[in-house]
Amino acid sequence: MNRFLSKDFLSGLMFICFGLAALYFGQKLALGTPVRMGPGYVPRMLSLTLLALGAVICIVALVSGSDPVERLKWKPLTLVTIGIVCFALLFERAGLIPALVVLILVASLAGEEFKLIEVIGNIVALSVLCTLVFKVGLGMNIYILRGVW
Amino acid sequence: MELLDNLALGFSVALSFQNLAYALLGCLLGTLIGVLPGIGPVATIAMLLPITFHLPPTASLIMLAGIYYGASYGGSTTSILVNLPGEAASVVTCLDGYQMARNGRAGAALSISAVGSFFAGTVGTLIIVLFAEPLTRMAQKFGPADYCSLMALGLVAAVILASGSVVKAIAMIFLGLLFGLVGTDVNTGAQRFTLDMPELSDGIDFAPIAMGIFGIAEIIVNLERHLTRTGGTIKVTSLWPTMDEVRRAIPAAIRGTFLGAALGVLPGGGPTLGAFSSYTLEKRISKDPSRFGKGAVEGVAAPESANNAAAQTSFIPMLTLGIPSNAVMALMVGAMIIQGIQPGPEVMTKKPDLFWGMIASMWIGNAMLVVINLPMIGIWVKLLTVPYRFLAPAILLFCCIGAYSLQNSTFHVMQVAVFGVLGYVFVKLGCEGAPFLLGLVLGPQMEEYFRRAMLLSRGDPMVFLERPISLGLLITTALLLLLMALPSFKKARKEAFVEEEG
Numbered sequence: 001m002n003r004f005l006s007k008d009f010l011s012g013l014m015f016i017c018f019g020l021a022a023l024y025f026g027q028k029l030a031l032g033t034p035v036r037m038g039p040g041y042v043p044r045m046l047s048l049t050l051l052a053l054g055a056v057i058c059i060v061a062l063v064s065g066s067d068p069v070e071r072l073k074w075k076p077l078t079l080v081t082i083g084i085v086c087f088a089l090l091f092e093r094a095g096l097i098p099a100l101v102v103l104i105l106v107a108s109l110a111g112e113e114f115k116l117i118e119v120i121g122n123i124v125a126l127s128v129l130c131t132l133v134f135k136v137g138l139g140m141n142i143y144i145l146r147g148v149w
Numbered sequence: 150m151e152l153l154d155n156l157a158l159g160f161s162v163a164l165s166f167q168n169l170a171y172a173l174l175g176c177l178l179g180t181l182i183g184v185l186p187g188i189g190p191v192a193t194i195a196m197l198l199p200i201t202f203h204l205p206p207t208a209s210l211i212m213l214a215g216i217y218y219g220a221s222y223g224g225s226t227t228s229i230l231v232n233l234p235g236e237a238a239s240v241v242t243c244l245d246g247y248q249m250a251r252n253g254r255a256g257a258a259l260s261i262s263a264v265g266s267f268f269a270g271t272v273g274t275l276i277i278v279l280f281a282e283p284l285t286r287m288a289q290k291f292g293p294a295d296y297c298s299l300m301a302l303g304l305v306a307a308v309i310l311a312s313g314s315v316v317k318a319i320a321m322i323f324l325g326l327l328f329g330l331v332g333t334d335v336n337t338g339a340q341r342f343t344l345d346m347p348e349l350s351d352g353i354d355f356a357p358i359a360m361g362i363f364g365i366a367e368i369i370v371n372l373e374r375h376l377t378r379t380g381g382t383i384k385v386t387s388l389w390p391t392m393d394e395v396r397r398a399i400p401a402a403i404r405g406t407f408l409g410a411a412l413g414v415l416p417g418g419g420p421t422l423g424a425f426s427s428y429t430l431e432k433r434i435s436k437d438p439s440r441f442g443k444g445a446v447e448g449v450a451a452p453e454s455a456n457n458a459a460a461q462t463s464f465i466p467m468l469t470l471g472i473p474s475n476a477v478m479a480l481m482v483g484a485m486i487i488q489g490i491q492p493g494p495e496v497m498t499k500k501p502d503l504f505w506g507m508i509a510s511m512w513i514g515n516a517m518l519v520v521i522n523l524p525m526i527g528i529w530v531k532l533l534t535v536p537y538r539f540l541a542p543a544i545l546l547f548c549c550i551g552a553y554s555l556q557n558s559t560f561h562v563m564q565v566a567v568f569g570v571l572g573y574v575f576v577k578l579g580c581e582g583a584p585f586l587l588g589l590v591l592g593p594q595m596e597e598y599f600r601r602a603m604l605l606s607r608g609d610p611m612v613f614l615e616r617p618i619s620l621g622l623l624i625t626t627a628l629l630l631l632l633m634a635l636p637s638f639k640k641a642r643k644e645a646f647v648e649e650e651g
Contacts, residue, residue, distance in 0.1 A: 007577075007578050007579040008314065008317070008579075010578055011317055011320075011578035011579065011580050012320075014574070014578065014580075015320045015323075015324065018324055018327070022327055022342070025342050025344070026341065026342065029339060029341060030337075030339070033608060034603055034608035034610070035603065035604060035607055035608035036604065037336075037600050037603065037604075038337065038339075039334035039336070039337050039339035039341055040339075040341075041600075042330065042596045042599065042600070043327065043330055043341060043342070046323055046326055046327050046330070047327065049323050050320060050323045050324060050327065053316060053319060053320040053323065054320060056316060057314075057316055057317060057320065060316070067579065069577060069578070070577060072577065073373045076369045076372035076373050077369050077570070077573055080365065080368065080369050080372070080545065080569065081566050081569060081570055083545065084365070084545065084548075084549060084562060084563075084565060084566040084569065085563065085566050087546075087549045087562060088549070088553075088559040088562035088563050088566070089559070091549075091553060091559055091562070092559055096550075099549075100546060103542065103545060103546055103549065104542040104543075104546065107541060107542040107545050108538065108542050110369075110372050110541075111372055111537070111538040111541060112372075112538070113538055114538075118538070118539070122539055122542060122543070126542075126543055126546060130546070130550065134550060134554075140554060141557065142553075
């Protein structure tokens with residue numbers, strides 16, 4: 001088993017990346033003095049600690065080993081993310097119904113079974129429910145179908 | 150009798166029509182998600198956070214609290230009837246509850262668990278009433294340095310009781326603290342880590358992070374694992390337990406209640422820990438431990454009472470000190486901040502109606518749950534047959550609309566997507582989300598107290614060691630860290646979590 005692909009080593013690496021990113025984006029913030037701390041003082045402290053912890057986790061993982069990472073399954077992750085992003089892009093431009101249809105279709109593809117009839121039924125039921133709850137019931141200021149309602 | 154006056158005030162608030170309705174709604178939702186596997190109380194509360202924004206503060210907190218303890222009632226129903234724990238705290242109930250059901254005692258198991266939970270809820274609420282005032286008085290004497298140390302203790306203690314690597318959990322806390330600092334610096338107005346996005350100048354909203362890391366990531370993981378349900382449903386006959394069952398259940402429920410209540414107050418404790426410990430205790434003191442796992446009444450009464458008592462008492466540190474002790478409490482703190490209430494000792498003095506109303510509503514909610522769960526058991530069992538392929542897209546949809554409704558901006562929906570991916574990465578790398586969330590909630594306050602303490606002491610960090618309260622808290626923190634490094638404690642901790650997962 002490759003020691004570099006273990007859960008602990010990769011999470012240590014993740015913490016180091018976040019620490020470095022925080023140092024990079026926080027480099028222009030004034031540090032100030034311990035009495036009058038500038039906006040950059042605490043972030044700098046935290047990012048350095050995070051870097052140190054990340055390094056410790058990596059070293060321990062290399063020396064004593066840890067569980068290998070489970071194999072990633074890309075389908076659910078990418079489809080769910082794409083679904084949410086499509087929803088965000090469509091919601092204000094086209095309205096609730098188009099955004100909903102795309103989200104449910106894409107998200108249903110992520111599951112193990114896909115039956116078109118069921119998905120259509122789900123879409124219809126949720127469209128009615130959301131329109132009633134959010135537009136009629138809560139009176140939210142949203143388009144159901146842009147240009148129509 | 151100030152206490153009685155306070156309680157009277159609480160009940161007058163909790164018994165208003167609106168608050169009763171929200172308590173009922175919360176209990177129903179909680180039971181629902183407790184029954185449905187694959188979606189726990191943390192994910193649900195995270196997803197409902199945006200909706201609470203539109204409610205009055207008291208009503209929103211009453212509803213969220215209802216979801217929390219409703220889930221522990223609902224989870225026990227499925228554990229007993231179909232051997233499927235709806236959420237982590239009822240895993241132990243499966244062991245003896247399902248066996249009782251197979252022996253034809255399903256009704257008795259259900260009513261013992263419901264009545265035991267109600268008793269535990271009542272005791273838990275009373276404990277909150279008794280401890281709230283003295284603890285709040287004590288907290289009002291705290292200076293900025295003491296607060297900073299208290300938060301450090303809270304964060305470290307939460308780590309001990311989390312499963313998995315301690316160093317990783319501590320790193321997650323620091324990561325959470327860092328994310329909490331995004332936005333405009335309160336003292337100087339400087340923009341920190343906003344990447345020139347004006348939407349981020351108010352900080353990353355708590356709700357999209359919680360929804361992404363807990364809600365979306367949980368859905369993705371469930372879709373991966375092809376969550377399917379097996380096991381036949383068992384018919385419920387008479388709800389009445391026999392005299393012998395009652396005689397065995399009562400002492401077990403009382404022991405479970407007090408053990409659960411004590412463990413619930415600890416940072417990082419909560420229902421799951423309470424349930425596991427009380428089951429172990431019952432097994433250890435039983436004259437005939439071999440009965441456990443074969444349908445022992447004590448094995449249902451004790452953990453069910455313990456998880457409910459712990460669910461109640463875990464509110465104590467959050468309500469009095471403003472320090473959340475687990476992920477659900479961190480979300481409650483988030484809900485308060487959304488409403489513009491700064492959690493801490495001031496809540497009780499400045500908003501007595503909210504404080505006591507919430508406590509009174511907990512007791513009312515517990516009473517409602519007995520009614521919801523016992524006579525309506527058939528309806529909840531039916532819900533188990535809804536396949537996950539319908540649920541997952543629907544939950545996603547409510548997440549998206551909820552995130553949008555926070556500030557009517559699709560930017561928040563995008564944030565949910567980003568944090569969903571991050572949450573998935575956390576799961577895959579075995580990094581716990583709870584410490585991250587605690588750090589995120591406490592980050593801004595902790596920085597504020599730290600800066601104030603250093604300003605008051607003219608830059609001398611010794612202030613944290615010179616104030617007796619702060620020193621005591623820091624010594625406790627250091628002892629906890631030392632304890633975790635001890636080989637014998639490490640072993641015991643590992644064993645405890647192996648038992649929990651198995």
